[in-house]
Amino acid sequence: MVKTSTSARSPLSPTLWPREAFAWWFSIGVFFVLALSQIVPAAIFVAVLLALRLATLADLKTLSWPIVLGQLAAYGVSLLLLTLLLPALAKRPLTSLGLRAPRATDLAWGLGGAAAMVVVATATGAVQDALFHLKPDEVQVHWLREARGTLVAGFVFLACIAAPFFEELTFRGFIFNAFLRYMPAWAAVALSALAFGFAHWQPGNAGAIAPLAAGGIVLATVYYRTGSLVASMITHAIFNSFTVVLVLVFHQI
Helix, strand or coil, X not given: CCCXXXXXXXXXXXXXXXXXXXXXXXXXXXHHHHHHHHHHHHHHHHHHHHHCCCCCHHHHHCCCHHHHHXXXXXXXXXXXXXXXXXXXXXXXXXXXXXXXXCCHHHXXXXXXXXXXXXXXXXXXXXXXHHHHCCCCCCHHHHHHHHCCCHHHHHHHHHHHHHHHHHHHHHHHHHHHHHHHCCCCHHHHHHHHXXXXXHHCCCCCCHHHHHHHHHHHHHHHHHHHHHCCHHHHHHHHHHHHHHHHHHHHCCCCC
16 A cells, blocks of 8 residues: 655645556656666767767867757657656646646745755855865856857756756656655655755766755755746746856856
């Protein structure tokens, strides 16, 4: 028998879901399919570019069009899979999971969440640096500093539009809800936030895990309280845009 969360404070409460929603075996299968969809399409795309000599290995070590386009290709495949699998997994349409037109309260939560995410992520990074001397720098931020011309526009689209949409659908729409089906809301928030932080790990990026996990707590809270993926997407997009503006305009971070 499935033991579900009994919290009724949110429109996302599992007590309102079909009993068979987010079956654990189905959730694990979808997780692995999505993980592969983030690796395989990008790898194939880059391999083709290298084979055709349209890119070099040096292009893969910094921000470049092959990197941007490869990531967009992975997002495209993953989004297609999510739109097909998530409704079957949740036993509800995507609109019931929060992918709907925003209401005034969703916009307010999205804006307030963005401010909170900036504060929480910045404070976590500062504490981490003070205690462990581990800078909360992201590899992508260093790449952005060196980007020029149209590549900047490509990165901005990737970071401020494509990533918030895909990551909120994945980490809040799927992973958070899957955890929420089997545990209290606070535990689902914490675990999905950790997954969000560690998903951004790559060589040289370890310092960003804790600040992004802290930001993930804010994102999951916004989603849980509003039941709106668009609200958390707004929070996520503004946070990323704030970072981009600091780097490009004020040369900070």
